[in-house]
Amino acid sequence: MSEGAMAVVKPEMKSYIWLQTADGSIQQVEEEVAMFCPMICREVVQTGMGSSKNYAIVLPQRVNPPILGLILDYCRFHQIPGRSNKERKTFDEKFIRMDTKKLCELTSAADSLQLKPLVDLTSRALARIIEGKTPEEIRETFHLPDDLTEEEKLEPLRNITDDPRIRLLNRLYARKRKELKEREKLKTVEAEEERVDERSADDLLSYINSGDGKGVRANKSKKKNRRRKDPSKDALSNKVNGDHDEVEAVSTACSHGEAKDLEVASPHKASKLRDSFIGTFSPKLEFDDGDMDDDLDPAMREELDREVEDFARRLNSDWPERMQELLCLGPPESKLLPVHINGTSSSCACISLDRR
Amino acid sequence: MELIPGLPDDVARECLIRVPYAGFSAVASTCKGWKSEIELPQFRSQRKSTGRSQTIVIMAQAVPDPARKTGFSKLSHGPVYRLTTFEPPSGCWSELPPPPGFSGGFPMFCQLAAAGSNLVLIGGLDPASWEASGSVYVYSFITGTWRRGVDMPGARRSFFGCVSDGDRVVFVAGGHDGEKNALRSALAYHVERDQWVPLPDMARERDECKAIFRRGKLHVVGGYSTEMQGKFAKSSEEFDPASWQWGPVREDLLAASTCPTACVEGDGEDDLYMCRDGDVLALRGCTWRAVAKVPADVYNPAHVTKWQGKLLVIGSPRSGGAQKVYALDTSSGSWTSTESPEKFSGHVQAGSCLEI
Numbered sequence: 001m002s003e004g005a006m007a008v009v010k011p012e013m014k015s016y017i018w019l020q021t022a023d024g025s026i027q028q029v030e031e032e033v034a035m036f037c038p039m040i041c042r043e044v045v046q047t048g049m050g051s052s053k054n055y056a057i058v059l060p061q062r063v064n065p066p067i068l069g070l071i072l073d074y075c076r077f078h079q080i081p082g083r084s085n086k087e088r089k090t091f092d093e094k095f096i097r098m099d100t101k102k103l104c105e106l107t108s109a110a111d112s113l114q115l116k117p118l119v120d121l122t123s124r125a126l127a128r129i130i131e132g133k134t135p136e137e138i139r140e141t142f143h144l145p146d147d148l149t150e151e152e153k154l155e156p157l158r159n160i161t162d163d164p165r166i167r168l169l170n171r172l173y174a175r176k177r178k179e180l181k182e183r184e185k186l187k188t189v190e191a192e193e194e195r196v197d198e199r200s201a202d203d204l205l206s207y208i209n210s211g212d213g214k215g216v217r218a219n220k221s222k223k224k225n226r227r228r229k230d231p232s233k234d235a236l237s238n239k240v241n242g243d244h245d246e247v248e249a250v251s252t253a254c255s256h257g258e259a260k261d262l263e264v265a266s267p268h269k270a271s272k273l274r275d276s277f278i279g280t281f282s283p284k285l286e287f288d289d290g291d292m293d294d295d296l297d298p299a300m301r302e303e304l305d306r307e308v309e310d311f312a313r314r315l316n317s318d319w320p321e322r323m324q325e326l327l328c329l330g331p332p333e334s335k336l337l338p339v340h341i342n343g344t345s346s347s348c349a350c351i352s353l354d355r356r
Numbered sequence: 357m358e359l360i361p362g363l364p365d366d367v368a369r370e371c372l373i374r375v376p377y378a379g380f381s382a383v384a385s386t387c388k389g390w391k392s393e394i395e396l397p398q399f400r401s402q403r404k405s406t407g408r409s410q411t412i413v414i415m416a417q418a419v420p421d422p423a424r425k426t427g428f429s430k431l432s433h434g435p436v437y438r439l440t441t442f443e444p445p446s447g448c449w450s451e452l453p454p455p456p457g458f459s460g461g462f463p464m465f466c467q468l469a470a471a472g473s474n475l476v477l478i479g480g481l482d483p484a485s486w487e488a489s490g491s492v493y494v495y496s497f498i499t500g501t502w503r504r505g506v507d508m509p510g511a512r513r514s515f516f517g518c519v520s521d522g523d524r525v526v527f528v529a530g531g532h533d534g535e536k537n538a539l540r541s542a543l544a545y546h547v548e549r550d551q552w553v554p555l556p557d558m559a560r561e562r563d564e565c566k567a568i569f570r571r572g573k574l575h576v577v578g579g580y581s582t583e584m585q586g587k588f589a590k591s592s593e594e595f596d597p598a599s600w601q602w603g604p605v606r607e608d609l610l611a612a613s614t615c616p617t618a619c620v621e622g623d624g625e626d627d628l629y630m631c632r633d634g635d636v637l638a639l640r641g642c643t644w645r646a647v648a649k650v651p652a653d654v655y656n657p658a659h660v661t662k663w664q665g666k667l668l669v670i671g672s673p674r675s676g677g678a679q680k681v682y683a684l685d686t687s688s689g690s691w692t693s694t695e696s697p698e699k700f701s702g703h704v705q706a707g708s709c710l711e712i
Contacts, residue, residue: 131379
C-alpha cells in the first residue's frame with residue numbers, strides 16, 4: 001500500500017523506468033529511451049523490475065552515471081523512428097568525439113547493455129584511432145606493455161620509393177613537368193608576340209647551352225647526362241640516362257623503318273612488350289629536335305658522339321640484345337637476326353644522328 | 357593480460373577486426389597480445405564473417421609518364437613498374453613497398469597471386485638483364501613486410517599460368533623455358549610451408565596459358581606448344597588436387613584461337629568469363645553467350661580480374677593512355693567506372709584480388 005510499491009502514474013501519462021548504477025545512485029528514465037537497451041528491455045519484460053524506485057534495475061558494473069548519461073543520450077536520439085539515415089549518421093559522428101579513455105568505457109558499457117549499434121559505432125571509432133597511430137602511441141593510449149623483442153617489432157617499409165629507379169624517375173619527371181610547362185608558356189608567348197630573332201648563331205648556341213630550359217630538348221637532356229655523370233659516379237643514374245639516350249637512338253631507328261628488317265618472334269609477346277614500351281612512344285615520333293641537331297656545330301656533334309659511344313661501351317654486349325628488346329621484338333633468346341652494331345662512335349653516331 | 361585494459365576481450369576483438377588493413381602492421385608491432393591475436397586464423401575469419409573484410413585489387417602497375425598527357429610521348433626510359441593497391445568501394449589507391457633485393461627494378465611480366473592474407477610474387481624478367489628468374493617473394497598484409505620464398509625449382513620459366521586457391525597454395529603451369537620450349541609441367545607452392553611440390557605433367561605443352569581456380573579445381577586454359585609459336589590452342593585441362601590427377605583435355609573450350617589472359621573464373625552457373633573483341637562473353641557448360649560490351653574506353657583491356665563477384669576491366673583507349681577501371685555487374689550487365697588518379701593510371705601488367 002505504500003507509495004513505493006505502486007506504480008507511479010505521472011499526470012502527463014509518461015512512464016519511467018528506474019535504474020540503479022554501480023555506485024548505488026538511482027535515477028528514472030523515460031520508458032521508451034530505456035527500453036532501447038536490450039538488457040533493460042529484457043529485465044523489464046522478464047522480471048517486471050524497474051517500475052519504481054525500490055525495484056530499480058541494477059545495471060552492470062561497467063555502467064557508471066556519466067557513461068549512462070551518454071548512453072541515454074544515444075538512445076534518446078535513435079529511438080525516434082522518423083529520423084533519416086543522414087541525420088543518424090551526423091549525430092553519430094558528433095557523438096563519438098570524446099577522449100579515448102571515455103570511448104573505451106562507453107564501448108564496454110554499451111556491450112554490457114547489449115546495445116549492438118552503439119558497440120559497433122564505438123569500436124569502429126577505436127579501430128580508427130588504432131589505425132592512425134604508431135605502435136608506441138598505441139601502447140601509450142591503451143596502456144599496453146612494451147613486451148615485444150626488437151626482431152618481433154616489425155619495421156614496415158614505409159619508404160615506398162625505395163627503388164632507386166623510381167626515386168630518380170620522380171626527379172626526372174618533376175624536371176620534365178617544369179620543362180613542358182615552360183615550353184607551353186613559350187609557345188603561347190611566341191604566338192602572341194611575333195618576335196624577330198636577330199641573335200647570331202653563336203649567341204643562340206650559347207643560350208641553348210646555358211640550359212635555360214627553353215632550349216633544345218634533346219640537347220638539354222644530354223646536357224643533363226653530362227652534368228650528372230661527373231659529380232656523381234652513380235652507375236644507376238648513368239644507366240637510366242643511358243637508357244634515355246639509347247632509347248632515343250632506338251626510337252629514331254624505329255621511325256626510319258629499320259625495324260622491318262628484323263623478324264618478329266611471337267606476335268603476342270611483341271605486342272605485350274610493345275604495349276609496355278612502345279605504347280608510351282608516340283607512334284609518329286616527332287623529332288622537332290632533329291632539325292635543331294642539324295644546326296649544331298661540329299664541337300657539339302663530337303660531344304654527342306662521344307656520349308653515345310660511352311653509353312654503348314658501358315652497355316657492352318648487352319647492347320644488341322637490349323636493342324632488340326627495345327624494338328619490341330621479343331626477348332634475346334628468340335631466334336632473331338642479330339643486330340650488328342660495332343659500338344664505334346661512327347656507327348652509333350649514325351643511328352642517333354641519322355636524319356634521313 | 358587483457359587485449360585492451362578496461363575492455364572485455366571479445367569487445368577488444370571487435371575493435372581490432374575493424375582496423376583497416378593498412379593498420380595491421382602497427383597492431384602486430386604493439387605488444388605480444390595483439391601480435392598473436394592478429395596472426396590467428398580466427399582474426400581473418402571473424403573479419404570475413406562479420407563483413408568487415410576488405411577486398412583489394414593488387415597490381416603491377418607502371419609509374420606513369422607525365423609527358424604522356426601533353427602529347428610529348430617521347431619515352432626517356434623503359435616503364436618502371438611497382439605494386440599498387442586499389443579498393444573499389446572506397447576508391448582508395450595506394451602503393452606497396454617493393455620487395456627487398458629488387459635493386460635493378462621491378463621484374464617485368466612477373467605473376468601475382470593472393471593466398472590468404474599474403475601476396476605471392478613469382479618469377480618475371482630482370483629489367484636490366486632480361487633473364488627469367490624463378491624468385492618468389494611473399495608479402496604479408498598482416499605484418500606489412502616481405503620475405504623471400506624458396507625459388508621455383510626446375511626450368512626458369514616465364515609467361516606461365518599462375519593462380520592461387522585463395523587460401524594456401526599457388527599453382528604454376530606451363531610457360532616456356534630459356535630455349536623458348538613450351539612446358540607442360542606444373543607446380544604448387546605452399547605459402548605457409550614455403551615449399552614447392554611438383555604436379556603431374558599436363559597432356560599438352562602450354563606457353564602463355566591462363567590458370568584459373570574454380571570450384572576446387574585448377575583449370576589451365578589455352579596456350580600454345582613449341583611448334584605452334586603464337587598460335588593459341590582452344591583446349592583446356594583440369595587438375596583435381598583431391599585426386600592429384602589431370603582430367604582429359606577439353607578441346608574447343610575457347611570458341612576461337614586467342615590469347616587467354618583476358619579469361620577469369622565465372623560466377624554461379626557460368627564457368628568462365630572472357631573479354632574478346634570488345635565483348636564480354638560467358639561460358640556455361642559448352643555454350644558461350646555475350647553478356648555485355650566492353651566500354652570503348654578499354655577496348656583491349658590490359659588486365660581483367662574478378663572482384664567480389666564483379667568483373668573488373670582495366671585498360672586504356674589507346675596504347676600508353678591513362679588506364680581506367682570499369683566494373684561489370686554480370687547479372688545486370690551494367691558497368692560502373694572508377695576514376696584512377698594520375699599517379700595510378702599507368703599500364704597494368706599483372707594483378708590479383710585479395711580479401712583481408
